[in-house]
Amino acid sequence: MTDPTAAASPFDTMPPVGEADVAAGLTEVRASIARAARDFERDPDSVHLVAVSKTVPAEHIVPALEAGQRLFGENYVQESAAKWPALKERYPDVELHLVGPLQSNKAREAVALFDVIHALDRLSLAAALAKAIERAGRAPKLLIQVNTGEEPQKAGVAPDQLDTLLTECRDTHGLTIHGLMCIPPAEDPPSPHFALLARLAKTHNLPILSMGMSADYEAAIQTGATHVRVGTAIFGRRERKGV
Ligand SMILES: *Cc1c(COP(=O)(O)O)cnc(C)c1O
Numbered sequence: 001m002t003d004p005t006a007a008a009s010p011f012d013t014m015p016p017v018g019e020a021d022v023a024a025g026l027t028e029v030r031a032s033i034a035r036a037a038r039d040f041e042r043d044p045d046s047v048h049l050v051a052v053s054k055t056v057p058a059e060h061i062v063p064a065l066e067a068g069q070r071l072f073g074e075n076y077v078q079e080s081a082a083k084w085p086a087l088k089e090r091y092p093d094v095e096l097h098l099v100g101p102l103q104s105n106k107a108r109e110a111v112a113l114f115d116v117i118h119a120l121d122r123l124s125l126a127a128a129l130a131k132a133i134e135r136a137g138r139a140p141k142l143l144i145q146v147n148t149g150e151e152p153q154k155a156g157v158a159p160d161q162l163d164t165l166l167t168e169c170r171d172t173h174g175l176t177i178h179g180l181m182c183i184p185p186a187e188d189p190p191s192p193h194f195a196l197l198a199r200l201a202k203t204h205n206l207p208i209l210s211m212g213m214s215a216d217y218e219a220a221i222q223t224g225a226t227h228v229r230v231g232t233a234i235f236g237r238r239e240r241k242g243v
Contacts, residue, residue, distance in 0.1 A: 011214055011232045017056050020236030022063040026051070029233050036221040047221055050097050052231030055238045058083050064234065065091045073229050075100025077109050084113065099181070099210075099229050101155040104128035111136050118181040118210050119145040121157045123168055130173035141178040143210055146200060148193040149185035156182065162200055179208025179226070190216040194223035
C-alpha cells in the first residue's frame, strides 16, 4: 500500500473483488474497447479482451462467463489449477492465458492448463516449455515478455536481447513465438513503451501484441494492441497490491 502511484489510479474507487458488479464492469470495458478501436480507426474485432481473474474466486468469475466472456488471464499456476478445471467443464470453450511470470519447474503444469503463455523471457524457460510441450503433445501459444523499461526487478527480456532469444527459441528449441507482451513502468507514460513493443513485433513479424491493463488499455489500443489484459476494471480492486 506504499506504492505512491496507487493513489493516482482511478480504480481506487472500485469496490473490492467480491463486491464489484462484474457484468456491469465487463459491459463498460467492452464498450470502451469498441470506442477506442473506432476512435483510432481499428476494427473492434481486432482487439481481444483478456479478463484477468487472478485472486478472484470462481463464483465471481461466473458472471463474466455468463455474459459471454471466454478469454481469461491468470498469474499463478497453482491458483489456476484449483479454479479452472471445474469452470472449464461448464464452459469448455474458455481460452486460458497465463499472464504472470512462470517458473521453469511449473512449465509442465502450465502447458497442460493454459492456451496462451504471455511471459516467456529466458532460455531456460524456453527449454522447459519445449520439453513440456513435446511430452504433453499440446502447444500453447507463446509470447515473449519484453522489459521495455529495463527495470531490474521486472520480468522480461531486455529489448536489445529479444533478437537473440527469438532465434534461440526457434533454432535451439523448435518453438514458435506468436507475439510480445509488456508491462510499462508504473511511473512512466505508457505510450512510448507500447510503441516500442509494437515496433519490435513488426520487425520480427509477430502477430500478437499483449499490452494495456485497466488504467491504460485505450492507449494500448491506439498503439496496436491485439490483446488487452484487464482485471480491476471488471472484477474490482484486489487485496494483494502489485500482483
Ligand atoms: C494483474 C495483471 C493485469 C491486470 O491488471 P489490472 O490493473 O487489474 O487491470 C494485467 N497483466 C498482468 C501481467 C497482470 O499481472
